[in-house]
Amino acid sequence: MKEAIKITTPLYEEKVIQLKAGDLVSITGYIYAARDVAHRRIFEIINKGKKLPIQIKGQIIFYAGPTPAKPGYPCGSVGPTTSYRMDPYTPPLLDKGLKGMIGKGLRSKEVIESIKKNKAIYFATIGGAAALISKSIKESEVVFYEDLGTEAIYRFYVEKFPAIVVIDSDGRNLYEIEPPKYANQ
Amino acid sequence: MRKIKVTQIKDKVKKLFLKANYHINQDFLLRLEKALKEEISPLGKIVLKMIIENNKIASKEEVPICQDTGLAVVFVDIGQEVHLVGGDFTKAINQGVKEAYQEGYLRKSVVDDPVFERKNTKTNTPAIIFTDIVPGDKIKFTVMPKGFGSENMSALAMLKPDDGPEGIVNFIVETVRKAGPNPCPPTIIGVGIGGTADKAMVIAKKAIARKIGSYNKNEKYAAMEREILKKINNLGIGPAGLGGKITSLAVHIDYSPTHIAGLPVAVNVCCHAARHTEGIL
Numbered sequence: 001m002k003e004a005i006k007i008t009t010p011l012y013e014e015k016v017i018q019l020k021a022g023d024l025v026s027i028t029g030y031i032y033a034a035r036d037v038a039h040r041r042i043f044e045i046i047n048k049g050k051k052l053p054i055q056i057k058g059q060i061i062f063y064a065g066p067t068p069a070k071p072g073y074p075c076g077s078v079g080p081t082t083s084y085r086m087d088p089y090t091p092p093l094l095d096k097g098l099k100g101m102i103g104k105g106l107r108s109k110e111v112i113e114s115i116k117k118n119k120a121i122y123f124a125t126i127g128g129a130a131a132l133i134s135k136s137i138k139e140s141e142v143v144f145y146e147d148l149g150t151e152a153i154y155r156f157y158v159e160k161f162p163a164i165v166v167i168d169s170d171g172r173n174l175y176e177i178e179p180p181k182y183a184n185q
Numbered sequence: 186m187r188k189i190k191v192t193q194i195k196d197k198v199k200k201l202f203l204k205a206n207y208h209i210n211q212d213f214l215l216r217l218e219k220a221l222k223e224e225i226s227p228l229g230k231i232v233l234k235m236i237i238e239n240n241k242i243a244s245k246e247e248v249p250i251c252q253d254t255g256l257a258v259v260f261v262d263i264g265q266e267v268h269l270v271g272g273d274f275t276k277a278i279n280q281g282v283k284e285a286y287q288e289g290y291l292r293k294s295v296v297d298d299p300v301f302e303r304k305n306t307k308t309n310t311p312a313i314i315f316t317d318i319v320p321g322d323k324i325k326f327t328v329m330p331k332g333f334g335s336e337n338m339s340a341l342a343m344l345k346p347d348d349g350p351e352g353i354v355n356f357i358v359e360t361v362r363k364a365g366p367n368p369c370p371p372t373i374i375g376v377g378i379g380g381t382a383d384k385a386m387v388i389a390k391k392a393i394a395r396k397i398g399s400y401n402k403n404e405k406y407a408a409m410e411r412e413i414l415k416k417i418n419n420l421g422i423g424p425a426g427l428g429g430k431i432t433s434l435a436v437h438i439d440y441s442p443t444h445i446a447g448l449p450v451a452v453n454v455c456c457h458a459a460r461h462t463e464g465i466l
Contacts, residue, residue, distance in 0.1 A: 022228075024231075037303075064252065065252060065292065065294075066252050066292070067248075067249045067252050067254060067290055067291055067292040068290045068291075068292070069290070070248060070290045073248070076248070076249070076252065076290060076292070077243070077248050077249040077250070077251065077252045078252045079251060079252050079253075081252075081253070081334065082334045082337065082367050084367070104334070104366060104367070104369065104425070104426075105334075105365070105366045105367040105426070106365055106366060106367060124366075124425065124427070126232055126235050126236065126239075126425050127251075127334060127369035127425065127456065128236065128239070128250065128251045128332075128369045128456055128457055128458040129235050129236055129238075129239040129251075130239070130243075130249060130250065130251045130252040131239050131242040131243040131246065131248050131249065131250060132235055132238055132239035132242055133239075134248070135242070149293065149305055149307070150292050150293070150294070150305075151305075162235070164228070164427065166427075174427060174428075175365060175366055175426055175427070177428075178226070178228065178421075178423070178427055178428025178429075179365075179420065179421035179422050179423060179426070179428045180421060181226075181421065181428055182225070182226055182229075182421035182423055182428050182429050182430055183419060183420060183421030184419050184421070
């Protein structure tokens with residue numbers, strides 16, 4: 001198996017277009033965590049033409065809501081939530097410069113088209129591996145929508161965060177490429 | 186009559202939810218290790234190794250296996266010789282859930298009004314409680330913190346009696362195919378056949394908590410479990426949906442008598458963070 005490719009945030013197009021579906025990556029730097037309600041609120045802000053609460057250009061959003069941190073831990077357990085619920089809100093965010101998303105599961109045609117158009121990237125990490133994934137989160141703070149509790153926008157500093165490229169900037173989709181190889185074996 | 190104080194119920198429920206969220210069952214961990222040996226996909230093997238490692242970290246450090254610590258589902262078999270004293274049974278269960286989730290650093294994922302307000306109750310209550318009155322003087326609890334990535338992939342079909350085993354198999358395999366990577370495979374597929382629409386789904390949910398890989402005592406149903414598992418694992422979805430042989434670890438079917446005009450089939454999907462545990466008072 002190939003070694004994980006080290007990447008740092010923020011992401012730039014030159015780097016993103018080199019990453020291909022199936023590449024294992026190890027992410028270091030700041031990433032944001034946001035899920036359902038935060039997406040809906042950001043979407044409404046974009047529709048009203050107002051200023052976004054976070055600088056989105058070049059950033060990665062991790063679809064996640066952590067458990068409360070145990071004393072002595074920088075963050076609670078945190079893994080990806082299922083991405084499709086964020087689909088309706090995703091193309092406008094990509095148009096605003098969002099470069100990467102980390103989640104799990106299928107994306108809509110509209111999201112895949114927007115990923116291609118904006119030269120962005122969709123990573124998956126392993127759903128349910130939340131205790132393991134939290135080991136790569138070194139700092140965690142709520143940066144917006146504190147009223148939402150676990151659904152607030154968090155900023156994490158991550159080191160060697162494990163993920164895999166599922167949909168690359170050419171729209172190649174690992175969920176479509178890999179399973180047929182193992183069907184009816 | 187045997188008297189049981191509701192505070193004992195509260196304490197038991199609390200203890201069981203903490204245990205279920207931190208410690209995966211040993212038989213399930215062994216099944217995952219077996220799956221790792223069976224998997225041929227390199228990516229699938231990496232995923233399974235991560236899942237196994239995750240379960241070990243969670244157990245050792247007593248932190249949640251998954252950040253989705255679920256809706257608190259509680260099955261209670263109450264012996265009819267039991268006399269509950271000292272307060273309200275339902276409140277005691279909810280208090281146990283609240284204390285587990287607030288004191289055990291578990292995520293509170295319950296919203297009150299499902300459509301309009303969607304305000305977090307901050308206690309992870311109310312719990313989803315199913316009670317059965319059974320012979321005896323004990324109370325048996327089966328608790329299941331049920332994550333919604335997999336719950337959202339549940340499905341119900343009100344088949345025609347003539348659809349028979351073939352219709353049932355096709356519906357279940359198609360449900361798993363459509364779910365693809367979403368429910369965090371490798372999954373356990375709980376199936377309830379018969380009863381009414383609601384009864385079938387409760388049976389399906391309870392079937393998830395059966396000993397992993399145990400077969401239905403009725404050989405015809407057991408054969409259907411084997412056939413469905415084989416067909417599911419021929420889909421190629423694999424661990425985390427990234428391709429592979431191991432899409433589901435088990436199919437558990439249970440059934441109930443039904444109406445002459447019907448054949449309800451319910452599928453309740455459980456992710457690889459298959460958390461459930463039992464306790465008796």
